[in-house]
Amino acid sequence: MELLEKLTILSDAAKYDAACTSSGARRGYKEGFIGNTSTSAMGCCHSFSADGRCVTLLKVLLSNQCVYDCKYCVNRRSNDTPRAAFTPEELAELTIGFYRRNYIEGLFLSSGVLRNPDHTMELMIRALQILRETYRFNGYIHAKAIPGAAPELVERLGLLADRLSVNIELPSEAGLKSLAPDKTKGAILAPMRQIQTRGVQCKEELVKYRHAPKFAPAGQSTQLIVGATADSDLRILRLTQGLYDRYRLKRVFFSAYVPVVAHSLLPSRDTKPPLLREHRLYQADWLLRFYGFRAEELLDEGTPDFNPLVDPKCSWALAHLEFFPVEVNTADYEALLRVPGVGVVSAKRILVSRRAGTLRTEDLRKLGVVMKRAQYFLTCRGQMSEGLRFTPESLLRNLIAAEQPGLPGARMEQLSLFGA
Incomplete structure (x- = not known):
């Protein structure tokens, strides 16, 4: 398969992942390297930096082949869709080529699960190693850690990327069991805890040793799908509050479910994505992060969903x-x-x-x-x-x-x- 054809398939397969931002990265000029993330408030994928500049990155999957059969996912193994996969060398060469042409300023890398989580993470790590060590790329990289991968692989990935994310996807364990039976709550939360703990250790090491290696300096984020299950806004907001409290996440992203596959447990294909509901959750998330509100103040059992008419x-x-x-x-x-x-x-x-x-x-x-x-x-x-x-x-x-x-x-x- 031609490289351009792979890019077309794998960039389109990555469009449903909203957990994508470069905010918080600090990679300035370094002699002998190319690329940088110039401020601590950068955006990516057509978001905006603090100075109003639009910052873009290559948002792509390493592969859309997946051994999991998550009912809501267009890349699930039972779905009939064109499949493709980059080699680590192809992905690194493509990224650096786009950067040199001034198309992008960084990379957002995720992947379907090839064979098993460890094998997938090893391929992702190899691609980032080529970028950092062979091409001396010093720009922003956001990588998705694969739930269930070995802790040492998460460690290696965090030393190469600016931000890590582990997508929870579904707000409840019941929804996870019915729609994503190959995933478990423990497998998702374990790397999130590791990233949070390792990030604290890294900051302590940098206080003592100026040149200590940086582990995911821009922190971690996650994504929740809104509308694929019957979970209320209250459940989603409580989970969001808990993630901020326990794992010190930088952002929780909400993605209105787009009915791309047909299944009896999912909304019908003609259902419109709940974009207004997603918007209200983002507004509530802002209140949690910057205004001192708590989830239990905004919603309760008597009013489990936000009023669509007012913020x-x-x-x-x-x-x-x-x-x-x-x-x-x-x-x-x-x-x-x-x-x-x-x-x-x-x-x-x-x-x-x-x-x-x-x-x-x-x-x-x-x-x-x-x-x-x-x-x-x-x-x-x-x-x-x-x-x-x-x-x-x-x-x-x-x-x-x-x-x-x-x-x-x-x-x-x-x-x-x-x-x-």
Whole structure:
């Protein structure tokens, strides 16, 4: 098979993996090497760096041949699809060729399971060794560790890659048993624990020895499929919270299930991917990582799924009206972050600006506050926005209208929610 034909098959097979980012890598210029990851906030696969630059990488599978039969996967062994596999030498040569042509700035490498996890990992390691040692490639590499592989292979892979990831895929053990019977919870979590522990050790070694080898310096991530099983948003969010707490993951990615294969246990082929649900989970993930929320605050057994009409922060605010209004001139940072329309940057700006004097309502928009949401939940010098009148019943309609301006029902009512 021609190399270009292999690339067409294997790059297309990799498109369903969303756990792909270069954020956190620090690989600057090194004499005698080519390529670099210039900042600690890089993106990849058409995401953006801190300076606004679009950064791309080659996102490809080593092989789409797989001995596993995961029901949701287009590369499962029972699926009739064209198969291909790179040799380590072909993959390394292809990557460095693309880099020299300025097509890419790094590599995202995953693979189906060839023969067994250990054999697959050995091939991946060989490809990365050729890139790092033969071609002296110093750019970003994100590699997928194969669940069930030997710990020493995970160690070797982590010393060659900037970021590692182990995809959990399904949010519950029951879903894993029914849709991916060849995988086990223990086999997935074991390398995640090893990566987390080894990363801590690496940081301690670097404090003592400046030139100690770096193990996956950009950390680890994982991916969860949304919509392939009946798992609720609450279960997914609890799992996400647990992964951040126990394994110190950099990111948990959510992938709306695309019905690419037909099976009785899966949604039908004509089912649309739950893209809005995926979006709400990403918004909730942001609240967990940067806003101090916990999973149990955002959802509970009585409300196990997010409201599709408003974002999770607004949903929380509507369920906790006793917390509001927040006075912007006296509230602490944590309280400001709870206000819909106030983000991390705007909350910090408020804290800095109010040192110079009392803030007014018209000042908030200049500080980055999204007033179409925030106006219902904050006060300046004890007063809400002039002329603002609404009731608890109309508040939800107004927030929906703020998020979806084309919808009717945004008329202001004549009573204030928080008193006269």
